[in-house]
Amino acid sequence: xxxxxxxxxxxxxxxxxxxxxxxxxxxxxxxxxxxxxxxxxxxxxxxxxxxxxxxxxxxxxxxxxxxxxxxxxxxxxxxxxxxxxxxxxxxxxxxxxxxxxxxxxxxxxxxxxxxxxxxxxxxxxxxxxxxxxxxxxxxxxxxxxxxxxxxxxxxxxxxxxxxxxxxxxxxxxxxxxxxxxxxxxxxxxxxxxxxxxxxxxxxxxxxxxxxxxxxxxxxxxxxxxxxxxxxxxxxxxxxxxxxxxxxxxxxxxxxxxxxxxxxxxxxxxxxxxxxxxxxxxxxxxxxxxxxxxxxxxxxxxxxxxxxxxxxxxxxxxxxxxxxxxxxxxxxxxxxxxxxxxxxxxxxxxxxxxxxxxxxxxxxxxxxxxxx
Amino acid sequence: xxxxxxxxxxxxxxxxxxxxxxxxxxxxxxxxxxxxxxxxxxxxxxxxxxxxxxxxxxxxxxxxxxxxxxxxxxxxxxxxxxxxxxxxxxxxxxxxxxxxxxxxxxxxxxxxxxxxxxxxxxxxxxxxxxxxx
Ligand code: SF4
Ligand code: SF4
Numbered sequence: 001x002x003x004x005x006x007x008x009x010x011x012x013x014x015x016x017x018x019x020x021x022x023x024x025x026x027x028x029x030x031x032x033x034x035x036x037x038x039x040x041x042x043x044x045x046x047x048x049x050x051x052x053x054x055x056x057x058x059x060x061x062x063x064x065x066x067x068x069x070x071x072x073x074x075x076x077x078x079x080x081x082x083x084x085x086x087x088x089x090x091x092x093x094x095x096x097x098x099x100x101x102x103x104x105x106x107x108x109x110x111x112x113x114x115x116x117x118x119x120x121x122x123x124x125x126x127x128x129x130x131x132x133x134x135x136x137x138x139x140x141x142x143x144x145x146x147x148x149x150x151x152x153x154x155x156x157x158x159x160x161x162x163x164x165x166x167x168x169x170x171x172x173x174x175x176x177x178x179x180x181x182x183x184x185x186x187x188x189x190x191x192x193x194x195x196x197x198x199x200x201x202x203x204x205x206x207x208x209x210x211x212x213x214x215x216x217x218x219x220x221x222x223x224x225x226x227x228x229x230x231x232x233x234x235x236x237x238x239x240x241x242x243x244x245x246x247x248x249x250x251x252x253x254x255x256x257x258x259x260x261x262x263x264x265x266x267x268x269x270x271x272x273x274x275x276x277x278x279x280x281x282x283x284x285x286x287x288x289x290x291x292x293x294x295x296x297x298x299x300x301x302x303x304x305x306x307x308x309x310x311x312x313x314x315x316x317x318x319x320x321x322x323x324x325x326x327x328x329x330x331x332x333x334x335x336x337x338x339x340x341x342x343x344x345x346x347x348x349x350x351x352x353x354x355x356x357x358x359x360x361x362x363x364x365x366x367x368x369x370x371x
Numbered sequence: 372x373x374x375x376x377x378x379x380x381x382x383x384x385x386x387x388x389x390x391x392x393x394x395x396x397x398x399x400x401x402x403x404x405x406x407x408x409x410x411x412x413x414x415x416x417x418x419x420x421x422x423x424x425x426x427x428x429x430x431x432x433x434x435x436x437x438x439x440x441x442x443x444x445x446x447x448x449x450x451x452x453x454x455x456x457x458x459x460x461x462x463x464x465x466x467x468x469x470x471x472x473x474x475x476x477x478x479x480x481x482x483x484x485x486x487x488x489x490x491x492x493x494x495x496x497x498x499x500x501x502x503x504x
Pocket of ligand 1: 449453454455456457458459460461469478494495496497498499500
């Protein structure tokens, strides 16, 4: 059943019965996930070219791989920094089946004599188009607000001045890693719903930080776990993969992810029974521009979903950057795939390391970097 | 009551004093927002103000004189296919024209409440909100 249905089932029947009767709970999330991108293999031209600089629909893609492999990142922008169209939009356009202009230049070698190419590609003409995201699906995330006297445009959206609003980004109680807080069933190799197709968890996400403070029931109170995921772009749909623009911040990619969680035992049933009241998130003041912003307070997702939270005595309207509507849709679709036998559960082949810590980037000397 | 209309007319109609007649015979205030007229006809954007009844009669008069009349809905529109129902706009909108249904998570747009302030336009990540002019 879906995560939503499971919580209702537990409320009505208790944990014991739920653990005995329910096999799998499907979770979902749809949100802006910046650490995303796709690698592509264009195939060889005649005469061949070893691409050194690449633009797809005007957006630069990373070349530094073999001759005709490239990686296009969701936040890549062109030289004008026009944010309406970035890497995320290019990936969406590919998924929509559009033909996009590919330009590449090179210095030319004996084996790759060609120095430039200007052509069109689409998902039908290229060999591989694989979404490979190094940090998606954060376990929990911050709540952003703004104490300053001017509107701020951030990766957490438009923040109105003087605590005019607060934004958050998580599907809360139906979000995948919230329902498996210690990564017992989600690990390397887990099969997932990704952008409308089927993909896999390939590693822990970057900045994986399992040691973040947690509530007694195990739910992290801060950003903690995250996932690196991979899947075939050719299977995906624009319903669950969308280029997004965060004004004056840049472009990104909205992606839908759904993960099935097997109810192995009563412990897993207890985890999956978590509700928005039990999930806490810290409110940060983005008006303070430093890495160590103070936490204004902790709020629950139930508060955030109510549409208003209190910050420093002020009623502040809240809204989300991630779509609850699509998250629910994803958990429904995944459930129907599993029931029809179109999606099989893959046990992780390796679990995530629990000893990872989060490090910061400081300006160091060569010697300090070795300590 | 006020309404905005786009008129498209043929050369015959452009020879008639239509705006004059709207003002004189139908007691309407006519504000010409844009006009492009030449020998093969033309296009005009008018703002009509007056009693609802008079406006209706005025528009009928235009249609009788083979002028095509298209009302323009001014303001802000949402492209429902582009909207991902993220809800970003909800805390931004000063009039609560955008609201979320807690059960389904669907975000709906109530045009009646919208004052076309435009604050939501650049806040919407997939750029689903657009200003019509
Ligand atoms: S911000 Fe845009 S995409 Fe999000 S709910 Fe509002 S209109 Fe829809
Ligand atoms: S234009 Fe202004 S009033 Fe209308 S929906 Fe957007 S924010 Fe709300």
